[in-house]
Amino acid sequence: MLSAKPFRAACSSWAVLMWTNRLCISKVCMSTSFSIKDTWHCNRNVRSLLKARGLTCNTNQSSTLWNNCSGRSKVSCWSCKQPLDQTPAFFCVSCKVVQPPEEGTSYFKIMACDYTFTLDTQQLQKKYLQLQRLLHPDNFSQKSVTEQQYSESQSALVNKAYTTLLKPLSRGLYMLELEGMHIKEGTESAHSAFFMELMEINEALDEAQTPEEANKIGQDTKGKLAELTEQIDTALRKGELQNAQALLIQMKYFANIEEKVKEKLCHFM
C-alpha cells in the first residue's frame, strides 16, 4: 500500500504554491488600483505574473487575449515535432521551417506591441517590414506547397494586424472587440445636437467652393480627431469601455468627414 505521506506533502506544497500565488495576484491587482471594470491593466499585470509562473488563468473573460497569455497546451512544429516555445511562433526554433498562424493570437502580440491605445506607428511599421521580409510568399517560391500556404496565411495575417493597429479608430475598435464589445448594427437618434453638428460640417464641405475652404474643414476635423484620440486613450486606461465605445463611434463619424475632405480636395485638382 502506498504511503499517504508523500501525497499529502505534495498536496500541501501545491496548496502553499497556490496560496502564495493568490497573494501575489491580489497584491498585483491592488497595486494597479483597479476597479471592477478596470480589467485592462490588471489583465496585463496578472497575465505576465501568471505566465512567469506557468499557471493558467481561471477566468470568465471572453477575451482571446486571456487565452493567449495562459499556459496553453504546447504546440509543436509540424515538420520536426519540436515544441514551439514562442508566441507567436513564425518559424520553428529547431528546424527554421515556417509555421501556420495560431488561431486567436492578438494583433498586438503578432506585431510585438504593448497592449495600449497609444502606439508608436513608426515602430509598428518597422516591425511590419521586418516580418514581411521573413514571411512574404516571394521568399517561399522554392519551398514546399505546405510552406507556401503557411507563408501566405502568415503574411496575410501580418497585413491585417498592421492595418488594424495603424489607425486609432480601427485599433480602438479592435481593443474593444478583444474585451467582448462590438458596435451593433443599428441607428441612433438620441444625440441630435451632435448629429446637427455633423450635418452642418458635411453640408459646409459639400458646398465648399475652394480648396482652402475644404482644407479649413479638414484641419478642424483633424483637431477634433486628435481630441477624441486623447479622450479614448484616457477612457481605455481607466477601463471605461462604454465611454470608449461612445467616443470611438464619434470618431467614426469624423473619420468619414476626413475621407470626404480628401475626396473633395482631389476633386479640386
Add this chain to the structure above:
Amino acid sequence: MAVPVASKCLGSLSLLSRRLSAPEFTTRCCYHKKVVDHYENPRNVGTLDKNSRNVGTGLVGAPACGDVMKLQIQVDDQGKIVDARFKTFGCGSAIASSSLATEWVKGKSVDEALTIRNTDIAKELCLPPVKLHCSMLAEDAIKAALADYRLKQQDGQQEAVSASS
C-alpha cells in the same frame, strides 16, 4: 538558397506590392441600377424650415458605418404629408434609401407613413444583405421626423390650451 533570392526580392518597399489580404469573404462591389439611379438623380434633396410648426425633422446616424441622414416632412392641416426633403451623407445605398423614403411619404398621412418598413425599401432597391442597415436608417429617419412633428403639434395644442384658460 532561399536567402540570396530573398535579399534580391526585398530591395525596397515597392517590392512588397504583392500584398495579401486576410482570407475574407468579399462581396462583389456592385450597386443595383435602382440604387445608381437614386444616387445620380436623387429626388427631394434639400432642406425645409425646421422651425416651422408643420415641419418634422428626423436626424439619425448609423454608428457602425458613420452615415448620417436628415429627413424632413411638411404636413398640411389635414395631416397629410405634402412635401419631404432629405440630406444624407453616406454610401450610395443610404442615399438611395432616403431618396426613396421621401418619394414614398409624399401624399401619405402621418399614420400611413408610419407603416413604411425598411424591408419594403430594401426590396424596392434590391439591397444586398450587407446594405440592409441603410434601409433601416431610412425607416428610422421617417419615424424620427414623424415623432418630431407630433411633438410640435402637442406643444402647439398645449400652448393653445394655456392661452385660452
